[in-house]
Amino acid sequence: MLRRASYIDRPMGPTAPRRRPLVYSSPRASSQHCLSDVAANGRLHNYDHRVKAAFDRIVPVLQQLSGLQHERSFIPDAQRLAKEQLGFELPLPILEMAWVTQLDMRRLFAWCVFEIYEQTSKSFFETDPLDGASAADFERLLIDCGFHLLDITPCADGRLAHAIAFGLRIPFSCVRRRPHAGAMFDVENTVDRWVKTEHLRFRESQPNSAHEPTRYLKAVVYHFSSLNPSHEGCAAHASNDAAAAAAGMERLQAFRVAVENSFCCGASVDLLLLGIDTDTDAIRVHVPDRDSKAPLDQWLDAKDVYESTCSLSPQGAREKIVQMVEAAVQGELDQGMVRFIARLFENNISQIDYVKEFHDGAYADAGHAERFIGVGIGFKEIHLRNLTYFAHVDTVEESTADLDVGVKIFTGLNVSRGLPIPVVVRFDYRGKVPGARQRAISHGERVIAAIKQRYSDLYQQGLLHLLLSVRDRDRFVAAETVSSSITFPTPGGH
Numbered sequence: 001m002l003r004r005a006s007y008i009d010r011p012m013g014p015t016a017p018r019r020r021p022l023v024y025s026s027p028r029a030s031s032q033h034c035l036s037d038v039a040a041n042g043r044l045h046n047y048d049h050r051v052k053a054a055f056d057r058i059v060p061v062l063q064q065l066s067g068l069q070h071e072r073s074f075i076p077d078a079q080r081l082a083k084e085q086l087g088f089e090l091p092l093p094i095l096e097m098a099w100v101t102q103l104d105m106r107r108l109f110a111w112c113v114f115e116i117y118e119q120t121s122k123s124f125f126e127t128d129p130l131d132g133a134s135a136a137d138f139e140r141l142l143i144d145c146g147f148h149l150l151d152i153t154p155c156a157d158g159r160l161a162h163a164i165a166f167g168l169r170i171p172f173s174c175v176r177r178r179p180h181a182g183a184m185f186d187v188e189n190t191v192d193r194w195v196k197t198e199h200l201r202f203r204e205s206q207p208n209s210a211h212e213p214t215r216y217l218k219a220v221v222y223h224f225s226s227l228n229p230s231h232e233g234c235a236a237h238a239s240n241d242a243a244a245a246a247a248g249m250e251r252l253q254a255f256r257v258a259v260e261n262s263f264c265c266g267a268s269v270d271l272l273l274l275g276i277d278t279d280t281d282a283i284r285v286h287v288p289d290r291d292s293k294a295p296l297d298q299w300l301d302a303k304d305v306y307e308s309t310c311s312l313s314p315q316g317a318r319e320k321i322v323q324m325v326e327a328a329v330q331g332e333l334d335q336g337m338v339r340f341i342a343r344l345f346e347n348n349i350s351q352i353d354y355v356k357e358f359h360d361g362a363y364a365d366a367g368h369a370e371r372f373i374g375v376g377i378g379f380k381e382i383h384l385r386n387l388t389y390f391a392h393v394d395t396v397e398e399s400t401a402d403l404d405v406g407v408k409i410f411t412g413l414n415v416s417r418g419l420p421i422p423v424v425v426r427f428d429y430r431g432k433v434p435g436a437r438q439r440a441i442s443h444g445e446r447v448i449a450a451i452k453q454r455y456s457d458l459y460q461q462g463l464l465h466l467l468l469s470v471r472d473r474d475r476f477v478a479a480e481t482v483s484s485s486i487t488f489p490t491p492g493g494h
Contacts, residue, residue, distance in 0.1 A: 033310045035317050035346050036353040037169075044166060045358045047129045048384050051120055054087070055371040055387070058112045059419075061085045062105055069098040088115055093488040106420045110465035111486050113372050113422040117467070122478040124381035135171030139207070141343065142174065146336035147270065148207050148214040149197050151176040153185040153251075154221040155234055155244075156390040156402055158370035159278040159363075163221055165383035166354070167281050169347035172383060179390035181402040182236030182247060183220045187254045189394070190218065194259060194269070217340075218255055219272040220248035225366065227279045232366050235405055241275065245286070245296050249273050256292065270337065274344075275299070279362045281351045282306075285341055289331025300328040300341075302348045309349075321345050368413060373406045373421060376447065378428035378471055378479070396450035407455060407464075414463075421464045423451065426479060431472035440470045441482055448485075459485075 032038055065078050075096065079089045091111055094104050123129075142150060150170070154160040156179040164170050164177055176193065178185055194216055201210040208214060224241035225232035233239030237247060252271040259269050271292040275284040282302040286294035305324055309317035321342045326333060355361060369386040375393050382388045389409055391402040410421040425448050429440035448466050451459075458464040465486055471479040 032353050032357075033306060033317075033349050034312060034314050035309070035349045037350045038353075040169070041350060041354045041357065043129070044354065048162075048166075051384055052371075052387065054116045054120070055113065057085050058109060058116070062108055062112075065103060065108075066105065069103045074098060086112060086116070087119070091486075091488065104462075106418070106462045107465070107486050110420050110422045111484075114424070114465075114467045114481075114484060114486070117372060117422075117424055118469075118479070118481055121381050121469075121471075125476055125478045128476075130165050130172060130383060132165065132172040135174045138171050138174045141340070142217075143208060143214060144336070145340040146214050146334070147217040147340065148201065148212070149176065150174060150217050150219065151178070151190070151193065152219045152221060153178050153180055153183050155179065155183045155223055155236065156181045156392065156405070157223060157234065157278075158368060158386045158389045160221060160223055160276060160385075161388055161390065162383050162385040163276055166385065167276055167283065167348060167351050168344055169350060172380065178392050180392055181405045182234055182244065183222050183251070184236070184247060184401075185220070185251055185255075186398070187251065187258055190255050191258050191262065194255075195263075198268070215268050215270045217270045217272060218252060219274060220252055221274045221276055222248045223276050223278050225279055226277045226282075227362060227366060232278065235409070236401070242296070245273065245275060249286070249294070249296060252292075270334075272337075272341075279366060281348070281355050283344065283348045285325075285328075285344065287325055287328040287341060288334075288337060289329050290334040290337075291331065293331060295330060298328070298330075300324060300345075302345055302352060305345045306349055306352055318342070318346065368409045370409065370413065371422075373410060373423045374426060375403065375406075375423055375451070376426040376444065378426040378473070380428070380471075380473070381478075393447060396447055396454060400454070403451070403454070407458070415458070420462060421458065423464065423466045425451070425466055425468050426471065428471045428473040431474045437470060437472070441468070444468045444470065444482065 068074050082090045154163045164175050200206045222244035233241050234244045237244040256269045273286040284299040284301045286299045288294040309320045325338050325341050370389045371387055374388045375391045389406040391406050393399040414421055425444045427440040427444045429436040467484045468482040469479040
């Protein structure tokens, strides 16, 4: 079924959220869809639970420490508790000051968040829990569908941080991901990345030769809430999903026009606009024609795809999905795009069942519940819902909107409870380039200085802490911590 919306007369939705989403009614409603990857769902859930549980143990542990801080055996008891519950010991200088003043819970909280972030990064690159380092099958699919590179901009909202690896089930190594508030990517920077991609194709035939008729696929993923549309949609677009879709399409078209006007080869760029329901993870796709034109008020909804195919055989379901995608095109078909979108729907079916099985059909954390803000360029290892608010930053001055949205979110999540905002500043570099690591560190230090200045009140009150990390993107290795705003005085002389 092709969904149509009238943005003039369409009601904004219920005044209060329903407790559960609409049930996907079908003869198989109580079981998994025939195309669901049950084993992958189990692995992904275990990974998600393990990482988030590590962050969520911080506050209960600190609450226990608060009641112990004036006991004579406080330090050994605190270290034993932290080791048992968090997996590491706490910084001794903070604990040693507890008998003189109150335990500095703000610094302890931020220190623990940063420590678990470091452990999460290390574990990701050591164990590859998403099996993203090897993605040959999907890379072949992209080329077969006529695309040599997939560049996706999701909204920076933490509820979309898992959109690639979970929602769309795309191996992270196959995607160029650049989150921005409201999915409002920078057109000029994207053109620069397009130029670098085409240069590699001409010089090194990577990922394929420039003579092959493939295109650069640029996609935008906006988001909306099916349960509480007027309050839990995209904050950057005032929870107006129509505005979010329109703004995303406007940026996509501006990118294509920029390529056409600068290089006279717009045919090498294709566009794709998707939406994702942050309550159920079901996607909607504004299916484009051969010229990348797609109506904003019509889309193909994964819930309809699910219901129309769940009683079929796997082969029959795949054929039906292709038919539904073809029927959604208003104009001349591009079979490669049809095949690619059909795969996205097939992948998303597994995610719909994931949310049904492990979250009773809708996430309990309908709103923001991020654990830290990630700022800079990198975070290849972060693919979990509501773990991180991303702010893709080159300079603070160019990304004030993204940062301000993140700080506003965490003012409600943390500052309102007296807890600081943990910010991880990260810049990845190419280790093969001489001096690249130091330049990344210097870049990060400039961004940190600008953040301290912009949010000086929070920083001076100890309600904002920062960690600087860098990573060699030429190797499958964890991020390296460089410095932190949590420092301890060096004991000694006059």
